[in-house]
Amino acid sequence: MPQTLLEKIWNAHVVAQQPDSPAVLYIDLHLVHEVTSPQAFDGLRRRGVKLRRPDRTFATMDHGIPTHSRDLPIVDALAAKQIAQLETNAADFGITLYGLHQNTEKQGIVHVIGPELGLTQPGMTIVCGDSHTSTHGAFGALAFGIGTSEVEMVLATQCLLQRKPKTTQVRLDGSLRKGVGAKDIILGIIARYGIGAGTGSVFEYTGEAIRRLNMEERMTVCNMSIEGGARAGMIAPDDTTFQYVAGREFAPKGAAWDQAVAAWRRLPADEGAHYDGTLTLNADELTPMITYGTNPGMGMSVTGRVPDPAQIADVSQRNALSKALNYMALRPNQPLLGQPIDVVFIGSCTNSRISDLREAAALLKGRKVNPRVRVLVVPGSAQVKKQAEAEGLHIVFKEAGCEWREAGCSMCIAMNGDQLEPGQYAISTSNRNFEGRQGKGGRTFLASPLTAAASAVAGAVADVRTML
Amino acid sequence: MEKYTTFDSRIVPLANENVDTDQIIPARFLKGTDKAGLGDNLFSDWRYDADGTPRPEFILNRAEMKGRQILLAGDNFGCGSSREHAPWALTGYGFRAVISTSFADIFRNNSLKNGLLPIIVDRDTHQQLFSLTAEDPDTALTVDLSRQTLTLPDGRKVTFPIDSFSKACLLNGVDEIGYVLGMENEIAEFEARRAA
Numbered sequence: 077m078p079q080t081l082l083e084k085i086w087n088a089h090v091v092a093q094q095p096d097s098p099a100v101l102y103i104d105l106h107l108v109h110e111v112t113s114p115q116a117f118d119g120l121r122r123r124g125v126k127l128r129r130p131d132r133t134f135a136t137m138d139h140g141i142p143t144h145s146r147d148l149p150i151v152d153a154l155a156a157k158q159i160a161q162l163e164t165n166a167a168d169f170g171i172t173l174y175g176l177h178q179n180t181e182k183q184g185i186v187h188v189i190g191p192e193l194g195l196t197q198p199g200m201t202i203v204c205g206d207s208h209t210s211t212h213g214a215f216g217a218l219a220f221g222i223g224t225s226e227v228e229m230v231l232a233t234q235c236l237l238q239r240k241p242k243t244t245q246v247r248l249d250g251s252l253r254k255g256v257g258a259k260d261i262i263l264g265i266i267a268r269y270g271i272g273a274g275t276g277s278v279f280e281y282t283g284e285a286i287r288r289l290n291m292e293e294r295m296t297v298c299n300m301s302i303e304g305g306a307r308a309g310m311i312a313p314d315d316t317t318f319q320y321v322a323g324r325e326f327a328p329k330g331a332a333w334d335q336a337v338a339a340w341r342r343l344p345a346d347e348g349a350h351y352d353g354t355l356t357l358n359a360d361e362l363t364p365m366i367t368y369g370t371n372p373g374m375g376m377s378v379t380g381r382v383p384d385p386a387q388i389a390d391v392s393q394r395n396a397l398s399k400a401l402n403y404m405a406l407r408p409n410q411p412l413l414g415q416p417i418d419v420v421f422i423g424s425c426t427n428s429r430i431s432d433l434r435e436a437a438a439l440l441k442g443r444k445v446n447p448r449v450r451v452l453v454v455p456g457s458a459q460v461k462k463q464a465e466a467e468g469l470h471i472v473f474k475e476a477g478c479e480w481r482e483a484g485c486s487m488c489i490a491m492n493g494d495q496l497e498p499g500q501y502a503i504s505t506s507n508r509n510f511e512g513r514q515g516k517g518g519r520t521f522l523a524s525p526l527t528a529a530a531s532a533v534a535g536a537v538a539d540v541r542t543m544l
Numbered sequence: 545m546e547k548y549t550t551f552d553s554r555i556v557p558l559a560n561e562n563v564d565t566d567q568i569i570p571a572r573f574l575k576g577t578d579k580a581g582l583g584d585n586l587f588s589d590w591r592y593d594a595d596g597t598p599r600p601e602f603i604l605n606r607a608e609m610k611g612r613q614i615l616l617a618g619d620n621f622g623c624g625s626s627r628e629h630a631p632w633a634l635t636g637y638g639f640r641a642v643i644s645t646s647f648a649d650i651f652r653n654n655s656l657k658n659g660l661l662p663i664i665v666d667r668d669t670h671q672q673l674f675s676l677t678a679e680d681p682d683t684a685l686t687v688d689l690s691r692q693t694l695t696l697p698d699g700r701k702v703t704f705p706i707d708s709f710s711k712a713c714l715l716n717g718v719d720e721i722g723y724v725l726g727m728e729n730e731i732a733e734f735e736a737r738r739a740a
Contacts, residue, residue, distance in 0.1 A: 090649070091727070091730050091731055091734040092727055092730045096707075096708045096709060097709045098707075098709055100724060100727060100730070100731075101579075102731070102734055102735075109611065111574050111627075112574075112626065112627065112628070114576075114577035114578070115577070115579060118577075118578070123721070123722075123725075125725065129730075132619065139571075139574075140575060152575070153574035154576065155575050157575075157577065158575050158576075158577055161577050179688075181593075203658070205626055205628075206625070206626055207624065207625045207626040207650060209626075214727065220650075221625075221626035221637075221650055222626060222650070222653075223626055223627070223628035223631075223650060223653060223654035223655065223657065224628040225628060225657040225658070225720075225721070226628060226653070226654075226657075228721055229720065229721045229724060231582070232721055232724075232725055233721070233724045233725055233728075233731060235724050235727075236730055237709075237720060237723075237724065239707070240648075271562060271620065271623055272562075272623070272646060272701045275620070275646060275647075275649060276649060302624075302650075305623065305648065305649075306618070307649050371562050371564065371623070392559065392561050392618060392619070393561070395559070395560075395561075396560065396561045396618075397562070401595075467676075489571045490571060490572070491571045491572060491574065491575065495631060498594070508566065508624060508625075510564045510566040510567065510624060511566070511567060511589065512566060512567075512570055512589045513566050516570070516589055516594070517594075
């Protein structure tokens with residue numbers, strides 16, 4: 077019977093399947109960070125069990141770490157304790173840690189360094205105690221976020237109890253226009269189909285517009301699958317994938333590489349494979365996107381007008397929109413173009429890779445950030461930072477008036493002191509515009525790196541297409 | 545884990561749709577290395593002013609809500625991050641069940657592992673429950689997991705779905721990690737097969 081990409085990976089990882097029970101699914105790669113792991117390691121100690129596969133477990137620090145100079149101390153005592161705890165846990169259980177004191181040159185956001193180091197490979201099952209683990213699905217892996225109890229289970233057994241999710245095909249035909257990128261694709265999908273569209277399901281992105289994306293763009297799309305409700309997003313591997321993986325530190329080498337690629341070529345869905353549903357979008361129709369509300373589904377074209385709750389029939393949806401506009405201090409029917417902003421954040425596991433920084437820098441080169449705007453540029457990893465500096469991008473950012481930071485999650489989750497003040501507006505290349513996400517009382521517009529850079533210059537929400 | 549037993553409770557209604565995990569427990573409370581104290585910060589940004597004063601208009605701050613164990617929530621409850629701190633905060637506060645029309649997948653999984661029952665009801669029942677609590681804020685329900693029923697004050701029973709494995713784990717207080725640790729032979733065989 078023809079199989080989907082998901083089914084092929086799933087079937088290759090089922091250790092045991094008892095009737096009326098979830099499958100015991102083997103996990104190839106477990107990524108660990110400081111915030112969702114301490115209680116799991118505690119659990120191992122309480123049980124007196126060892127970590128089953130330290131060779132398949134890798135740790136980094138990203139959520140709570142400062143992004144100012146690494147020479148400065150961590151002033152947040154709780155964050156410092158959590159970071160120290162991960163160092164202890166990694167040492168006690170024999171895990172490789174890319175941290176602030178060890179292997180620092182490879183530290184970074186967990187979903188940036190996995191692919192960067194070649195840990196992320198097609199056909200794998202990958203988990204992490206972080207919902208944006210969906211990012212790794214860009215390589216044709218089954219990758220999803222788990223809670224801390226599940227982190228403990230994987231540490232102890234290298235397995236998870238899982239039921240096979242449904243697969244929804246998300247097909248993008250056509251081609252993107254100038255100024256429109258991967259971030260606009262995923263914001264467009266979520267705006268159209270809603271934040272619950274993927275519940276119970278994995279998204280598999282297909283179509284010519286997806287095929288043409290490079291790996292970093294594919295990661296941006298898969299990253300925000302969870303914002304559409306799908307635990308995982310996947311893209312069938314192809315030559316673009318193999319070229320990206322080839323030669324990276326943990327990628328297979330020599331004959332093993334040839335064998336791996338041969339196996340990976342068999343992963344794409346068979347002709348006639350069954351999907352549980354299909355969502356479609358035409359890339360030609362996409363414009364630069366922006367969100368106006370307090371969930372990622374409240375998005376529109378950057379040239380659009382904020383919707384009017386009075387026009388919405390469903391009571392609870394109307395109330396939700398009213399509440400969101402109240403929080404955002406926006407009026408129904410107002411355009412967002414020209415809406416003044418206070419902060420621009422370029423970073424996060426969605427948009428902090430070298431191609432994101434190149435795009436933003438190309439727009440900012442020879443231009444100045446509006447003086448009313450604070451701009452943080454936070455590379456996704458130490459390696460991205462190093463590469464950007466080798467290309468002189470940091471000079472472009474600094475000359476334009478941006479802050480150039482060390483790698484971390486930073487203002488995407490605002491745990492580390494990088495945060496909005498109450499009432500401030502930010503354009504952010506991150507993934508969530510929930511109330512208070514970037515700081516209590518802060519207001520977030522999600523957009524692409526290009527739109528963020530253009531808006532930084534304008535000091536207000538801008539249409540990047542007028543500046544290209 | 546403790547066995548999940550049948551209980552009666554009045555209801556805390558929270559009609560908002562798409563309540564995300566950042567609202568349930570904001571990220572600044574994720575810096576702990578244990579699970580203690582999260583219940584005090586449940587819905588922190590809705591519950592307290594900047595100076596920590598409880599906001600009287602927020603539902604949890606009404607005196608009569610104290611001790612209630614059922615949260616009646618809007619659609620798509622628990623969307624957003626994978627933080628298990630969300631169910632830890634809800635159970636830390638004292639909730640044992642959340643009723644909604646739908647739950648985000650990761651939140652649902654995390655809840656089941658922490659003795660917090662995510663109860664899915666159809667849209668009509670959902671609406672009726674909100675109407676009942678609006679008419680009589682002291683409306684109480686019986687949650688019976690073994691029979692998969694909610695019993696309304698008039699005696700009417702509404703059944704809810706749950707997969708048999710999760711149900712058995714909750715009712716018997718099964719330690720799922722212990723269960724999989726017991727499959728060491730199968731896991732080792734799987735690894736050997738793949739290495740071959």
